[in-house]
Amino acid sequence: MYCVKCGVRLTDGTERCPLCATPVWIPKNADIPKANYAYSSVYPKKKDNERFPAAIFLTIALAVVSIVCLIFCLRTYGAIRWSGYVMSGIAALYIIAVLPMWFRHPNPVVFVPISFIAVSAFLLYVCLYNRGDWFLSFAFPVVMLLGILTTAAVSLFRYVKGGKLFIIGGLLAALGASSMLIEYFEHITFGTKMFSWSLYSMSTFFLFGLFLILAGIIQSLREWLERRSFL
Amino acid sequence: MSKFWLRLDNAALIFPAVKRPGWCNVFRQSVSLREDIDPALLQEAANDLKPRFPSLYVRLRTGIFWYYLEEIRGPLTVGQDFAYPLTHMATKELHTCCLRILYYRNRIAVEFFHALTDGTGGMIFLKTLAARYIALKYGIDIPALDGILDIGQQPQPEEIEDSFLRYSGQHAMSRSEPNSYRLKGTHEKDGVRHLITGVLPTDKLVEVAHSYHATVTVFLVAVMAQVITEMQAKHAPNRRPKPVKITVPVNLRRLYGSKTLRNFVLTLNPGVDPQLGAFTLDDLCNGISAQLSAEAMPQIMAARIAANVIPQQLAILRIMPLFIKNLFLRMVYAYVGETKGCLNISNLGVVKLPEPMRPYVERMEFIIGVQYTYPNNCSVVSLGNATYVNMIRNIRETELEQRFFSRLVELGVPVTIESKLRGD
Secondary structure, eight states, X not given: OBOTTTOOEEOTTOSBOTTTOOXXXXXXXOOOOOOOOSSOSOOOOOOOOTTHHHHHHHHHHHHHHHHHHHHHHHHHHSSOSHHHHHHHHHHHHIIIIIGGGGSSSOOHHHHHHHHHHHHHHHHHHHHHHTTXXXXXXXXXXXXXXXXXXXXXXXXXXXXXXXXXXXXXXXXXXXXXXXXHHHHHHHHHHHOOOTTSSHHHHHHHHHHHHHHHHHHHHOHHHHHHHHHHHOO | OOOOEEEOOTTTTHHHHHOBTTBOXXXXXXXXXXXXXXXXXXXXXXXXHTTTOTXXXXXXXXXXXXXXXXXXXXOOOOEEOOSSSSOOOOHHHHTTOSEEEEEETXXXXXXXXXXXXXXXXXXXXXXXXXXXXXXXXXXXXXXSOTTOOOTTSOOOGGGSSOHHHHHOOSSOOOOOOOOOOOOOOOBOTTOOOEEEEEEEEHHHHHHHHHHTTOOHHHHHHHHHHHHHHHHHHHHSTTSOOOOEEEEEEEEHHHHHOOOOSSOOEEEEOOEEOGGGOOOOHHHHHHHHHHHHHHHOSHHHHHHHHHHHHHHHHOHHHHTSOXXXXXXXXXXXXXXXXXXXXXXXXXXXXXXXXXXXXGGGEEEXXXXXXXXXXXXXXXXXXXXXXXXXXXXXXXBSOOHHHHHHHHHHHHTTOOOEEEEOOTTO
């Protein structure tokens, strides 16, 4: 049998042309066997979570390090001193790096904000232990600001199809704007001078962002950028 | 006992560096016999070939400065074929073995990571494997002729040499050439590769090609260049047309008489610049034939080899840690590897088999994987009076295949199409 559109001969039993999808006319009651395809119906196996052994190993290793530090600190000082930093640091590291390994498909939209909360908690511990007053006015808002921007970036990359250059450009512009906010928090907490560095970073990020947004609009610039930055 | 290991050959250096999660450079060759394959005998044949092909039974290892190949642990296990050819070889698999031997019904297929060998080396392995299998199954003697190696012999040093280093010229030739038009389409998200095979009568194909004073390769390249020129005019009508070039691998063994079983191939990019005006198929055949003849000379190829070999031997590059080298190689690949051609047409030519083996062999195929950025590829092999043109793609659209095979029919070459579409 032949495809009436392409003119190619088709193997017996083919229901539509593989080239143009034109249905093949088969007379009623014609005794034509089903096409005997050349490949099996076995698709490659989906992989199990290969990071399980690493997650178990790291959990045990980090727990051992924490306990050893705690025992050593208690025996030396009779109280939790430097080991508090180690344990809270390890807890933050565990949440950021090891916790996602327990999941087959960890969703970064969930784990990125959790990581920033863990960093905040670590900084809160450091601040309280040293009886500082910089957490609420500086560390917390800065970490949360960066957390919101990062979560927005991963969410947009994950759920928005296309428009990557607009997303990166917009995020860079937002990062530039947030550098001014960070300097403001620094100013009210530590009394530093305003506009000493944030204007430079803001203008740099803003220009990069604008360039990427323009690349998103101008096709030839976009193609040039894609070709030059392919890794 | 120390393990056998090998440096990657000059062409192979690029392949581990540019592999991605979901893509690496692989190709496949298969032979279909008259009867269903016995997996136990195939396993025995595969085991018997291991001492004769030490450069193929290897796994990829990561060093501090270079990747290298190391003898695999234990035997290579043959497996059942999958629903589509060239399923992805993940890094973990490459670290176990860079070679797959698969069977399905009456077919034996071998899938190679390209860092091991090229199409010619792969075909020698496949024919020797098939010969050993037939010998085990039917108890016949198959002489070591027509590209089949004697598995009783020790591997020769020239079979595992890096011939690029041996035949490199003193002066390097610039790689600079204009970029080509790029084919596009809707990518399959799950990495499925679609394959459409056109079966052409070799005598008719040769006759039509000769009527254009061209070889089969030149004729197929010319037809492909013509249909891609038409596609570019259709899809980008208001833009300045880009050159349409087809990447054609040249087997350097024929030029230099090398016996290596490792990579020894360089690619040329003959084509046409549509800005210069309309070209007939006659013009294309003449132009492409002239371009290939002018380039495929030992002196010029030696200079092209030198362009790859000289950087490899630079002290600064040699002492550079692998992860930095990988970035550098990726950049080279981005500039040179996939921008100069629309797709590959790799023609292995007519496969010759020893007389006692012929009655048992029904068909042979050669399939190259898709590149990372261009979605289509084409490979050709002939056995007897059948030429198998395999067109693989990782996109949904079949426009290129449809135009190409329809044009061959219009030119008087009958084409029989075989395919497995998703959902069939």
